[in-house]
Amino acid sequence: MGRKIVHFDSVDSTNTAAKELADKGEEHGTVIIGEEQTAGKGRLGRSWVSPKYKGIWFSFILRPEINPMLIAKVTQVAAAAVVKAGDEMGFDFKVKWPNDIIMNDKKVCGILTEMSAELNQINYVIPGIGINANLDIEDFDKELKEKASSIKIESGKAVDRKELVGRIINNFEELYDSFMADGKGIDSIRICRDKSILIGREVRVIRGGQTAEARVLDLNDDGELVVEWEGGRIEKLFSGEVSVRGK
Numbered sequence: 001m002g003r004k005i006v007h008f009d010s011v012d013s014t015n016t017a018a019k020e021l022a023d024k025g026e027e028h029g030t031v032i033i034g035e036e037q038t039a040g041k042g043r044l045g046r047s048w049v050s051p052k053y054k055g056i057w058f059s060f061i062l063r064p065e066i067n068p069m070l071i072a073k074v075t076q077v078a079a080a081a082v083v084k085a086g087d088e089m090g091f092d093f094k095v096k097w098p099n100d101i102i103m104n105d106k107k108v109c110g111i112l113t114e115m116s117a118e119l120n121q122i123n124y125v126i127p128g129i130g131i132n133a134n135l136d137i138e139d140f141d142k143e144l145k146e147k148a149s150s151i152k153i154e155s156g157k158a159v160d161r162k163e164l165v166g167r168i169i170n171n172f173e174e175l176y177d178s179f180m181a182d183g184k185g186i187d188s189i190r191i192c193r194d195k196s197i198l199i200g201r202e203v204r205v206i207r208g209g210q211t212a213e214a215r216v217l218d219l220n221d222d223g224e225l226v227v228e229w230e231g232g233r234i235e236k237l238f239s240g241e242v243s244v245r246g247k
């Protein structure tokens with residue numbers, strides 16, 4: 001993993017570039033890094049602010065032989081790789097299931113996993129990781145500032161971007177191999193559970209345009225969020241948008 005790195009000084013989106021390369025046959029394990037993204041993509045069709053030399057914007061090309069249903073686990077592997085790297089460098093990262101990394105209640109990293117599959121067979125999976133490493137307060141607009149921040153702002157010191165991305169790639173390789181070996185990604189899920197910001201909290205869940213309130217009980221060994229709805233019914237969520245109430 002990461003033995004081949006394709007580096008762009010400027011790119012529209014590392015996910016888009018990775019997909020184009022994968023469509024042309026690029027092999028498993030190649031990493032695409034951009035110093036800036038001119039059309040960075042977030043989840044749910046949002047854009048992702050990606051100023052030059054300030055963040056870490058990168059994507060993996062993976063060709064796993066797994067059921068497409070398991071794609072959410074790739075996002076958890078990526079989240080766990082980021083959190084572990086933060087731990088190694090002394091940053092207190094938390095995970096907001098399923099794909100956000102949080103510092104002091106603010107989002108400092110997001111993950112967008114895209115896939116190409118045909119007839120239940122994966123062609124490739126592209127997890128894209130965006131880390132707000134050294135962004136300054138003026139890089140965020142008014143609305144974004146309320147929810148998002150950077151590692152530099154939250155920790156008070158600039159981040160060695162090279163060290164952080166190197167550690168994430170190494171951790172990703174290890175955790176991905178472990179996922180391929182057990183088919184469950186239990187090592188990654190354990191990290192995400194230990195560092196979960198949601199377990200025990202009152203949350204708002206948005207599904208199919210509907211909002212409902214619940215309490216998070218656990219992140220189970222299948223990587224599902226176990227919630228108790230108001231009224232006591234317990235359900236396992238496979239994916240979704242969850243926000244902590246009052247935030």
Ligand code: BTN
Nearest residue numbers: 013015040041042043110128130
């Ligand atoms: C989100 O939280 O909405 C996901 C954000 C994902 C951003 C990263 S930056 C690298 C990769 N390329 C993109 O265009 N998006 C992802």
